[in-house]
Amino acid sequence: MQEENIRKIFKEENLKKTVNLVFDNETIMAIHDLSEKGYIETLEGIISPGKEAFVFIAKDSSGHGRAVKVYKTKTARFKKMEKYIYGDLRFEKVKKGTELIYEWTRKEFKNLTRLSKAGIAVPKPFAFKKNVLVMELIEENNEPCKKIREKPIKDLKNFYNKLVEYMSKMVNEAHLIHADLSEYNILNKNDSPVIIDCGQAVLTSHPNAQELFERDIKNLSEYLTKQGLKKSFDEMYSDIKKKS
Ligand SMILES: Nc1ncnc2c1ncn2[C@@H]1O[C@H](COP(=O)(O)OP(=O)(O)OP(=O)(O)O)[C@@H](O)[C@H]1O
Numbered sequence: 001m002q003e004e005n006i007r008k009i010f011k012e013e014n015l016k017k018t019v020n021l022v023f024d025n026e027t028i029m030a031i032h033d034l035s036e037k038g039y040i041e042t043l044e045g046i047i048s049p050g051k052e053a054f055v056f057i058a059k060d061s062s063g064h065g066r067a068v069k070v071y072k073t074k075t076a077r078f079k080k081m082e083k084y085i086y087g088d089l090r091f092e093k094v095k096k097g098t099e100l101i102y103e104w105t106r107k108e109f110k111n112l113t114r115l116s117k118a119g120i121a122v123p124k125p126f127a128f129k130k131n132v133l134v135m136e137l138i139e140e141n142n143e144p145c146k147k148i149r150e151k152p153i154k155d156l157k158n159f160y161n162k163l164v165e166y167m168s169k170m171v172n173e174a175h176l177i178h179a180d181l182s183e184y185n186i187l188n189k190n191d192s193p194v195i196i197d198c199g200q201a202v203l204t205s206h207p208n209a210q211e212l213f214e215r216d217i218k219n220l221s222e223y224l225t226k227q228g229l230k231k232s233f234d235e236m237y238s239d240i241k242k243k244s
């Protein structure tokens, strides 16, 4: 019966084969559980077969576009993850191995919830189970949005202002530092930024918060300068502070 249900979730036989090869039974069961609850009706294709996670295009039971991020449990980079979980007051009782991946998934869900509530453009989170996270699919013209490095920004000044507004809200209202902001983790939706990949974001009370905040600003000021908007680190830093 469960086999039959799982078969129905996948639009294509090949996708099902891939998933069966890559994911352990726990992951398949988590997808199944989320589908029973209506969060996932169909998995339609892979947006990104990444190093740490697969991101699928999906639909929920009402036909809404969803992105389903499935963290790999076998090849996870535990060392990197530990750095962002220890020191975050919300995750004191830290676990090892697969449990750490589950914690990481919960962390991304919680971060997206906080960021969304603070009015920052991020994918709205809907549910998570074990290493599987269901969120809003960020789309433009019925296609998943591209990253800014793939779809160049037209109005750099306007884009920059929005980014500064979001980064200021992130620190002052959500009390979070993204900690991996770059042209790889910002989508271009109608020439406006949507910030993704929020698993590593840490509270502003994290011992490395200031350093991570500065690294985010450095990445973005350098990238935007390369694109033609002259913004030094200091300028961007003070623009973010000014907003608060
Ligand atoms: N909610 C979403 N809507 C649309 N596309 C998304 C969404 N979330 C992720 N993506 C796409 O999937 C890609 C990978 O997602 P993400 O950056 O969250 O994972 P990652 O951990 O960086 O994975 P990787 O190991 O591939 O770098 C993104 O670059 C983006 O193209």
Ligand SMILES: [Mg+2]
Binding pocket: 184, 185, 197
């Ligand atoms: Mg990413």
